[in-house]
Amino acid sequence: MGRSSCCSRDKLKKGAWSAAEDKVLRDYVGVHGEGKWGKVPKKAGLNRCPRSCRLRWLNYLRPDIKRGNISDEEEDLIIRLHNLLGNRWSLIAGRLPGRTDNEIKNYWNTVLKKKKLQAQPAASTATTVMHSDQDGEPTLKNEKEAEVSTQCSQDGAASRSVQNVHCNRFNSSPGAVGDLHSEGSSVAAEECDLFDILKGLDTEELCSRYLLELDFFQLLGSNVPQDMRDWCGGGGGGGGDSYVFYDDRLLLEGAAISDTWIGGEHI
DNA sequence: AACTCAAACAACCGCCGGTCA
DNA sequence: ATGACCGGCGGTTGTTTGAGT
Secondary structure (H helix, E strand, O other): OOOOOHHHHOOOOOOOOOHHHHHHHHHHHHHHOOOOHHHHHHHHOOOOOHHHHHHHHHHHHOOOOOOOOOOHHHHHHHHHHHHHHOOOHHHHHHOOOOOOHHHHHHHHHHHHHHHHHHHHHHHHHOOOOOOEOOOOOEOOOOHHHHHHHHHHHHHOOOOOOOOOEEHHHOOOOOOHHHHHHHOOOOOOHHHHHHHHHHHOOOHHHHOOHHHHOOOHHHHHHHHOOHHHHHHHHOOOOOOOOOEEOOOHHHHHHHHHHHHHHHOOOOO
């Protein structure tokens, strides 16, 4: 398809937004709400293209935007999610409240890529599984992940397949964590934030090649409580309705299966 | 103080998929 | 069925800022 840029097409203003323009856009969205970006410039009286307005709102003006430095916890999460999802910045951003895909993308391209390069010489000597992203480029395995990998190997978790991961854990229903407790697990409430990473994952993500190639415990690192490991590895069933199997068979067939699924035939 | 350079950030662009007339 | 439009995504580029010399 493709089309010419709306900005260049209509001689609209480009470049940095002024405070006045910000105010106009903020006021407009405050009154009319988000969406219908095609009509925003005209109705708000902005000499900007609709896409520019949308981007400005989403990346800068939205009231729930969290400004400031990426914390260590957020960085750690970004690394793990990138390992899981690849360059799908919007999905990664969706797991980081207040952060935008653009911000995370910039952070990755500036800070984390650099760390990755620095970590590579050391990582190349370690016995770690190297994943590839879409470009065929090896996915980041920096110090933190190397540490995670080591710890997992030490306790045997890395070599263990996750079986019978109950899909109820991944949905966003309010009762998801409660279900866990109700099934007799002793996972403490503060430990359940591990599920926050997981419960938002949708079907597409669950079927992605990254997920199929990744050990969840390795993804989550050493913070996985033993109760959770026991619960997942110990049959975890009972419910019996929906399961995601992650076993050796899928590991071997994962690429072919995920290609088929990602192709959209089964989603 | 002036200059250079790299890092960080904001914004643009091309492309794609979904929707609707 | 088709094409235009819209929203969204990821890659890339341009600009600003700050540290170092």
